[in-house]
Amino acid sequence: MLLVRAIIRPEKRDEVLYELSTAGFHAATVLDVMGRGKQKGIKIGSIVYDEIPKVMIMMAVRDEDKDDVVSVIMRYARTGEKGAFGDGKIFVTAIDEEHTVSAAEIA
Amino acid sequence: MKEIIAIVRMNKTNATKKALVECGAAGFTATKVSGRGRLVEDATVIAARKADLMRLAETEDLLETEMLIDGFLDGTRFFPRRIFSVVAHDADVPKIVAAITKANKTSYQVGDGKIFVTPLVDAYRVRTGESGDAAI
Known part of the structure; x- marks a missing residue:
């Protein structure tokens, strides 16, 4: 199992989740987060915004599904054809164990 | 070192906190999330x-x-849930997972949440600068 954490634009949340669900990846956890990237935020006039609201989507996926999930997110979270600064990042980390509480046997 | 990420029902937050204290892993970070x-x-x-x-x-x-x-x-539909992140020594992981499971299991058969155990590369305590297992 792998944990995919994608940080995307808030306005893309519904579209990305819908497309993930259509592609067969239904389970997801969504968090509202704040962050900045290596562009150091946005500078408008003399004001610097370095805490930009984003949405984080967390998904536990099977190893073989990782590429599909990443490509769906990549495709629908992107702004325009080539993408723009601030479209987000996707991090993939390992999961050693996975437990479903409702299915677990209690000793 | 492992990070235990547990997604639990909102109304099981207190039960989970109590279970964590009882199994000796009192420290945690929790946020409100929504998920399905x-x-x-x-x-x-x-x-x-x-x-x-x-x-x-x-x-x-x-x-x-x-x-x-x-x-x-x-x-x-996305439902509100609470996500707990607990950092623990490798040996304590089964005990903590069992405690969280016991506190969160209901008779509804679905929606009780998930627990993920992920490896942690390093940890530091800011106050003293300790690292690795000593920092937990």
Whole structure:
């Protein structure tokens, strides 16, 4: 199992989740987060915004599904054809164990 | 070192906190999140839950209530949950997972949450600068 954490634009949340669900990846956890990237935020006039609201989507996926999930997110979270600064990042980390509480046997 | 990520029901937050204290892993970080699980394939689970909810319904506007309940149970809706992140020594992981499981298991069969155990490369305590296992 792998944990995919994608940080995307808030306005893309519904579209990305819908497309993930259509592609067969239904389970997801969504968090509202704040962050900045290596562009150091946005500078408008003399004001610097370095805490930009984003949405984080967390998904536990099977190893073989990782590429599909990443490509769906990549495709629908992107702004325009080539993408723009601030479209987000996707991090993939390992999961050693996975437990479903409702299915677990209690000793 | 492992990070235990547990997604639990909102109303099980206190039970989870108590369970963590009792198994000796009092430290945690928690946030409010919304999420959904995979689609429930077993129709009888949904039917039973729907019957339970319909029994609570007012007698008027039954159709409207049924539509609302169907919307809740079709699995596309995001529900509020609490996510716990607990960092633990490798040896303590089974104990903590068992404690969280015990505190969160209900008779509903679905929606009790998930627990993920992920490897942690390093940890530091800011106050003293200790690293690795000493920092937990």
